[in-house]
Amino acid sequence: MPATxxxxxxxxxxxxxxxxxxxxxxxxxxxxGLLVSTPETLQSLGFDHIHIAGLSADAGFELARQxxxxxxxxxxxxPLDIDVLLWASALPESHHQPGLHPQSHLARxxxxxxxxxxxxxLDHATxxxxxxxGCGGLFAALRTARALLIAEPALNHVLCxxxxxxxxxxxxxxxxxxxxxxxxxxxxxRDGCRGLRWxxxxxxxxxxxxxxxxxxxxxxxxxxxxxxxxxxxxxxxxNLKGNDITHLIPTxxxxxxxxxxxxxxGIPVDRLRNSAGSFGHTIxxxxxxxxxxxxxxxxxxxxxxxxxxxxxxxxxWCGLLLEKTRL
Amino acid sequence: MNTRILLLTGATGTIGQPLLSALCAxxxxxxxxxxxxxxxxxxxxxxxxxxxxxxxxxxxxxxxLPNPDVILHAAANTYFRGTPENLNAINQHGTARLLEWAExxxxxxxxxxxxxxxxxxxxxxxxxxxxxxxxxxxxxAYEQSKWLAEQRVLNSPLMPExxxxxxxxxxxxxxxxxxxxxxxxxxxxxxxxxxxxxxGDTTTRVDLISTDLVVVFLLRLLERTPVPNxxxxxTAGQNAITLGQLIKLTAGFCRSIDPRWQRQxxxxxxxxxxxxxxxxxxxxxxxxxxLFTEVLASADAFLxxxxxxxxxxxxxxxxxxxxxxxxxxxxxxxxxxxxxALAST
Numbered sequence: 001m002p003a004t005x006x007x008x009x010x011x012x013x014x015x016x017x018x019x020x021x022x023x024x025x026x027x028x029x030x031x032x033g034l035l036v037s038t039p040e041t042l043q044s045l046g047f048d049h050i051h052i053a054g055l056s057a058d059a060g061f062e063l064a065r066q067x068x069x070x071x072x073x074x075x076x077x078x079p080l081d082i083d084v085l086l087w088a089s090a091l092p093e094s095h096h097q098p099g100l101h102p103q104s105h106l107a108r109x110x111x112x113x114x115x116x117x118x119x120x121x122l123d124h125a126t127x128x129x130x131x132x133x134g135c136g137g138l139f140a141a142l143r144t145a146r147a148l149l150i151a152e153p154a155l156n157h158v159l160c161x162x163x164x165x166x167x168x169x170x171x172x173x174x175x176x177x178x179x180x181x182x183x184x185x186x187x188x189x190r191d192g193c194r195g196l197r198w199x200x201x202x203x204x205x206x207x208x209x210x211x212x213x214x215x216x217x218x219x220x221x222x223x224x225x226x227x228x229x230x231x232x233x234x235x236x237x238x239n240l241k242g243n244d245i246t247h248l249i250p251t252x253x254x255x256x257x258x259x260x261x262x263x264x265x266g267i268p269v270d271r272l273r274n275s276a277g278s279f280g281h282t283i284x285x286x287x288x289x290x291x292x293x294x295x296x297x298x299x300x301x302x303x304x305x306x307x308x309x310x311x312x313x314x315x316x317w318c319g320l321l322l323e324k325t326r327l
Numbered sequence: 328m329n330t331r332i333l334l335l336t337g338a339t340g341t342i343g344q345p346l347l348s349a350l351c352a353x354x355x356x357x358x359x360x361x362x363x364x365x366x367x368x369x370x371x372x373x374x375x376x377x378x379x380x381x382x383x384x385x386x387x388x389x390x391x392l393p394n395p396d397v398i399l400h401a402a403a404n405t406y407f408r409g410t411p412e413n414l415n416a417i418n419q420h421g422t423a424r425l426l427e428w429a430e431x432x433x434x435x436x437x438x439x440x441x442x443x444x445x446x447x448x449x450x451x452x453x454x455x456x457x458x459x460x461x462x463x464x465x466x467x468a469y470e471q472s473k474w475l476a477e478q479r480v481l482n483s484p485l486m487p488e489x490x491x492x493x494x495x496x497x498x499x500x501x502x503x504x505x506x507x508x509x510x511x512x513x514x515x516x517x518x519x520x521x522x523x524x525x526x527g528d529t530t531t532r533v534d535l536i537s538t539d540l541v542v543v544f545l546l547r548l549l550e551r552t553p554v555p556n557x558x559x560x561x562t563a564g565q566n567a568i569t570l571g572q573l574i575k576l577t578a579g580f581c582r583s584i585d586p587r588w589q590r591q592x593x594x595x596x597x598x599x600x601x602x603x604x605x606x607x608x609x610x611x612x613x614x615x616x617x618l619f620t621e622v623l624a625s626a627d628a629f630l631x632x633x634x635x636x637x638x639x640x641x642x643x644x645x646x647x648x649x650x651x652x653x654x655x656x657x658x659x660x661x662x663x664x665x666x667x668a669l670a671s672t
Contacts, residue, residue: 037615044613176614208592217618221521224607225597256610263603
């Protein structure tokens with residue numbers, strides 16, 4: 001089969017997500033001193049409550065395990081069928097597991113990906129980590145997954161897992177967004193005859209903004225123009241207009257920003273799919289949480305085009321274009 | 328020329344400064360008197376008498392001033408973000424105070440009132456060279472204060488003339504402005520990449536005129552026989568640069584001097600519809616972000632024009648001038664404005 005035909009069959013075949021079970025209101029967070037703005041301000045920006053993982057050292061990892069298990073079930077494949085496990089986290093501590101001897105200097109090498117491989121029995125998989133992408137980590141993992149499937153014909157399925165939780169005493173507000181704890185997992189398969197076919201991916205990283213506290217205002221200002229540039233480029237090189245997008249899958253950042261971005265890109269606002277409702281902004285999982293909810297609701301039909309977009313500190317803007325496989 | 332004594336208000340302002348120099352240079356007036364809150368702020372010039380005074384002062388009564396033949400009323404508070412009280416103090420009530428005094432003089436002077444195109448508020452489409460007697464909606468208190476002033480002016484028995492002026496951007500030769508305004512501030516935000524969105528499309532006209540045009544037109548107007556309640560529009564009209572050109576020129580200049588632009592770390596703002604811009608503004612307001620509130624407030628000097636595009640009739644103005652207004656080539660003129668505003672930042 002020609003290489004291009006092989007590439008065209010690569011698809012997302014399984015989705016899984018896990019939001020931390022405990023919720024806290026903005027008022028509770030304010031009382032704990034974990035917000036910068038007032039609850040009223042954040043409510044006006046579309047936030048209501050967030051999901052917080054428990055205090056256990058395993059809380060974040062448990063979310064990742066749940067999401068990964070769900071994705072495997074959704075893809076209807078055996079753990080042994082996974083050829084590569086990609087673990088994506090923005091926070092350095094999310095890549096690390098304390099293990100039985102956390103005080104040992106060797107424990108610094110305890111990796112989350114390997115532990116997950118062991119726990120889920122992904123015995124045929126090799127593992128890698130994706131970092132330095134902020135909230136775009138899972139997108140980068142998906143991109144890498146596709147590249148691996150193209151580069152290595154022996155590979156058939158890649159499991160991408162994104163997980164980040166904040167420490168109990170960590171401020172929960174970042175640039176007017178309130179952060180929830182969650183994980184998401186996606187199976188990318190060589191032959192996705194019943195999945196979401198990969199059309200294209202586009203990302204831009206601007207290292208100029210690497211110092212987030214120092215550049216936070218510039219980051220805010222750059223968000224719309226650069227996001228519009230990325231999305232328009234993605235549409236243009238696939239001969240698409242905004243109106244050709246059936247579903248715009250957002251993140252959980254300030255709800256008012258998405259209609260603005262949709263308008264800037266010529267995507268009708270009624271294509272926005274906040275299918276999972278309001279849950280705050282998770283570092284790794286927003287788009288996949290909405291995508292999974294939309295998928296489970298039966299809202300995705302053959303031929304539908306989906307655009308997933310996110311921004312991650314670093315600074316990376318990335319967009320992913322998918323199409324529901326025609327039966 | 329029969330007129331010999333001229334009174335100028337606002338002599339230290341953006342227009343007043345070059346206008347005073349030009350008036351002195353013509354030699355058409357034996358005496359030029361100016362009113363200034365701080366006489367020391369008025370450059371010493373032969374034939375100019377400076378009177379300490381403030382039209383915003385409720386006690387101002389013109390004491391000590393001669394009976395002028397011409398009053399050029401250029402004084403105004405042009406701070407778009409000012410409170411209604413502060414803006415009306417000079418723009419509306421100060422104008423009324425000056426008129427009351429002028430109307431009481433034994434020899435009735437010619438009164439020329441410098442107004443602004445902003446009196447049309449949120450109106451769109453064609454704006455005639457006529458009184459705007461029905462109050463439009465206003466974007467800010469500045470616009471309203473100047474509209475209120477016009478109502479008083481056009482009801483005066485002196486039958487004053489009104490010159491509505493577009494955004495004065497700078498001098499034709501070097502882009503300098505006596506008092507750099509919100510346009511210059513906005514250009515600086517632009518360079519820093521802190522102006523994310525601008526309402527309008529690439530064809531939207533941005534009506535910028537030079538201080539030179541205002542000065543030469545007023546000198547020409549003074550040479551003409553007064554037209555009772557004549558209204559004139561000093562705008563660039565079809566010579567106005569488009570928003571697309573303005574952004575292209577500004578971005579081009581930024582790229583020429585700023586590595587962040589050369590490396591596309593900073594890119595130009597996105598154009599958007601007024602509705603989207605309003606949504607953006609609301610999100611800024613809701614967040615309470617101090618910096619972006621400041622950015623938007625600065626940009627408000629010209630954004631309303633973009634959100635409510637209009638075309639100002641210039642028939643009467645061109646009659647006074649004797650043909651089309653001598654607007655400089657827009658790209659050259661605006662390039663100088665940009666260079667002047669950004670070269671030193």
